[in-house]
Amino acid sequence: MPRYSINESRINQTLQELGHLGESPEGMDRVAYSPEDIAGRDYTIKLMQEAGLETRIDAAGNIIGRRAGSDDNLPAIALGSHTDTVPKGGKYDGALGVMGAIEVIRTLEEQGHRTRHPLEVIDFTNEEGTRFHRWLVGSRSMSGLLEQEDLDALDDDGLSLGPCIADIGGDLSRIGEAVRSPGELAAYFELHIEQGPYLHQSGNPIGVVTGITGRAVFEVEIEGKANHAGTTPMSTRRDALVSASKLVLNIQKMAAEQEICRVSTVGSIKAIPNAVNVIPGHASIGLEFRDTDMEALAAAEQELRRITDQAAVDDIVDIDVIRHRFTSAVPITADMQALVAEAAENCGMAWEPLASGAGHDAQAVANIAPVAMIFVPSIDGISHAIEEYSTPQDCANGVQVLLELLLLADDRS
Ligand SMILES: [Zn+2]
Missing domain, CATH: 3.40.630.10 (Zn peptidases)
Structure with missing residues (x-):
């Protein structure tokens, strides 16, 4: 009582x-x-x-x-x-x-x-x-x-x-x-x-x-090659938005399936030039990881760098991972x-x-x-x-x- x-x-x-x-x-x-x-x-x-x-x-x-x-x-x-x-x-x-x-x-x-x-x-x-x-x-x-x-x-x-x-x-x-x-x-x-x-x-x-919770925020910049959407063969494209899209799914899986950290979210995405008839030469995504365990956030960052390095090789694009300030748990x-x-x-x-x-x-x-x-x-x-x-x-x-x-x-x- x-x-x-x-x-x-x-x-x-x-x-x-x-x-x-x-x-x-x-x-x-x-x-x-x-x-x-x-x-x-x-x-x-x-x-x-x-x-x-x-x-x-x-x-x-x-x-x-x-x-x-x-x-x-x-x-x-x-x-x-x-x-x-x-x-x-x-x-x-x-x-x-x-x-x-x-x-x-x-x-x-x-x-x-x-x-x-x-x-x-x-x-x-x-x-x-x-x-x-x-x-x-x-x-x-x-x-x-x-x-x-x-x-x-x-x-x-x-x-x-x-x-x-x-x-x-x-x-x-x-x-x-x-x-x-x-x-x-x-x-x-x-x-x-x-x-x-x-x-x-x-x-x-x-x-x-x-x-x-602690929070780690990143921006990922992807540089491919803009070109004509009608004349460029699929096999020679360096489509930055396609690379970004694969990353979005992989980042979601980091928390949802791999359980590296508690939650992972890609909250923003930009394509340049953002025109329907142009292969996107540039794309960027904004994402965050949250966990009360700072080691989990460090592990998430490590995995993010691994998948972006892999994407750069697979898709022949340049990828830059920009780390914003961490909020401590x-x-x-x-x-x-x-x-x-x-x-x-x-x-x-x-x-x-x-x-x-x-x-x-x-x-x-x-x-x-x-x-x-x-x-x-x-x-x-x-x-x-x-x-x-x-x-x-x-x-x-x-x-x-x-x-x-x-x-x-x-x-x-
Ligand atoms: Zn409140």
Whole structure:
């Protein structure tokens, strides 16, 4: 049995109220720094204050609500996620983690339970990175992972970040002050919808996240020979698009059949000159591999280089493999996973271990604190779309486990 019961109708009511801010017939639009995002943030601040949290906005624009512990010499335990959305996104991605954290605080207030550690609820700014095409801006600012490119980024209209940060109450010129040092937070816990199909398929209400996926992105340029599509015999062609097509199938098989890495995707393809009566002289494909194991990503790269070398020989084309930056996988420690599993069991809920295929604020915060993540089912595995849905029961289950996890961590650390 969990120690205290969260209020299922209250948490779902706040999710729906937040979900009306920026709602349109096509989905949620609370893109970071927009008026709708600011409305969502204002709503969040109001809820935090009603729950008795002392709120502040750091220089990066993160909203931080703090509750004193019985021993304020201890580092804080933080709970959080984000309230920005992608364009035409859903009501649950990010929102559940923030609204759920506030529900946890409300429950503790009602029960008169004072934790040993101070508690923080954090609403990280611009997780999605839609505007400025730089993501996890708030959590990376707090974790000391911000890069010069983040500060210099321009949006699609050529506007800079400074005024946007000011609009949400931050200050770009002081953004270094948002950095928290390792040891300042005892732990960070993030409740999130799975955004994949596994829990929905298995029927387990809780996912214990084992790690956040790493990602390796490549571009492959293929140089053949453009020529007349009517007069060039099939036997003498050097068709770059045909080589690219074989690579697309082989790259798909790397995950689907050979299981070298968890997922492999060719997401873009270009043919030049892209004319129906010309043999494509040039083609390029953009692809990515994802896995929580960086060795699997290295193995995938090795296999990619092997099949492209082979294709160059077989098809008499020149192939250049361009390696973009790798995003490192972030493992979640075994003791943190065990704590989430124990919390789920205390709540009488079945769980399964799951890797996160999407990125989350927790992966940045892992740079400064131990992190854990709880997943709840996404119906049909859909997210970043208007169809994104988790049932009221699923949402409440996740919040219940979040509360129990917090209490376990408070007892033991
Ligand atoms: Zn999210």
